[in-house]
Amino acid sequence: MADRIIKVNNVSKSFRTYETGNGFLGGFRKKYSMKNAIENISFSVSKGEIVALIGRNGSGKSTLTKMLSGILHPDKGNIKMLGKAPCKERIDVAKHIGIIFGSTHPQVFWDLPPEDTFKYIKEIYNVSEKDYNERLESLLNMLDLKKVYKRQTRQLSLGERMKCEFVAVMLYMPKVIIMDEATVGVDLPSRIAMGNAILEMRKKFNLTAVITTHVVEDISIADRLVLIDYGKKLYDGPVKKFKDKFANYTVLELEFEDRKHIAEYMKLGKALVKNNNYLKLAIKPSAIKNPEFIKIFKDRNITNYRVSDPMLSSILEDFYKGIDTAKTR
């Protein structure tokens, strides 16, 4: 059995929240209630595994990552990170894990250039001069930061700051990296470079990663998906299995010479997009036996066609809609 580096056992966490009334006097009327941020969640992560922790806003992802890093204490259950309880042995655990908390909790010092933060990280985590120089050079090139890392952090764009956060963590090569919406504001080439850096580190040092994101492309490097909603775990398994389980349709795209022929193919499936000479349908696998489907290959009015798997974003959208529909029933 693979070495389970992170173990989350029946963890729950709730916190007190309040709502205020309307108007000036409303501020004095606070209605307190308890919100269950995490409800009885269990999962584990093996050494070298990349897990995407996904869910909608307010689903409890950040609360869970804060518990994984020992910042918050679980109300119930227990968490083991590298064999230790993060909330009780936080300092020991912190030596071996790297955390990026999006733009909300920056670790790159605001009033100083990122270079000062990098040197601080080098000292705090005892990175040798040789390793520091090599890693810094490589990361700065990879993320196109050479021109900006000596400027005051407050003068950098959000994306540049996020890339510096990533460099700060990668400099000391942690055993586990937790990224909580770490690609906010980051441009596409740099997002790809960040993903590649994680894959490279997994190959070389068996890095384990937990990635929380709303950017579906970031999930592409994950081996496994843990999906939570309203604090409850709804899915835990490989990304491919999730697609197979929740996307029982194929996408068919057709381009027509004349739009009047579009109607003939509408009965093949559910129209996803229909505009001008273009039709995008969600079709059941059995639809390929339909004579209308076979007609596509002979129809001279069809100038182009494409059959593909649905995108993960579409599957997730349908999945969330399904949850909401079930709730309203």
Add this chain to the structure above:
Amino acid sequence: MANRYFSVFKISLKSGMAYKAEIVLKIIFSFISSLIILFVWYAAYHYSNTSNINGISLTTTVLYFFVFASIAAIWGGYGVGKLINSDIKTGSIVSNFIRPVNYVYALFVRHLPQTLIFLIFGTIPILTIIYIISGMHMAIAQLIYFIAEIAIAYFIFNLIAFIISIFTIYLSDVEGIMNAVFIIIEILSGAIVPIIFYPKPIYNILLLTPFPFLAYIPISTFIGILKISQIPWILVIGTAWVLVLSVISRILWKKFNRDINIVGI
């Protein structure tokens, strides 16, 4: 391990020095605002037609408030209290919690550069000028006791600020409470009224509390109101208060820190 805290110290010092003009203005305005109380006392002496109050002359009172103004900047901004209040309120405690250092020790180390900047660029030059202009004579023992008292005062002030500020965990913001508490502390410490002006029984009781260490005791040691023979005993009381406040801080932090609630930020 100690190296890590030295790194925290260095980066905090560098951050603190990022805006030099702000530091200079803070020192100047802290000095000026602390001197305002001096005019009130000047008026009190002048209109009561008296040359001394409880054996303290106007010249000594003027000297007292000049020395107070030179050390007041060290206590500005509620010390570590302001840091922890902001860390919890804004959620920036997360950025400190992810480092392999003890948060509380690092908190004091983060605040230390600010105090040292004020000491080096404010307190020491101003006290030297006061010493030269006033023509006072100070024994070496007096100077050593003064430095020891400032060190004790630093810990007493910051531990009190720490104890109040960790209630942010439950109250979201304690700046108002800190304001109220520190106004009371100013009255009890001799920052507004030198406590020797109070009736003798109150004066004697106050000497047993931690508050006079923040103003009356170091100032009186510097200008010679306190007898040198009294000071060792006072230092024992001060050290005992540092220990008591450290124990209270430790117990409360251990009890409270698991209730830190940084969700949604």
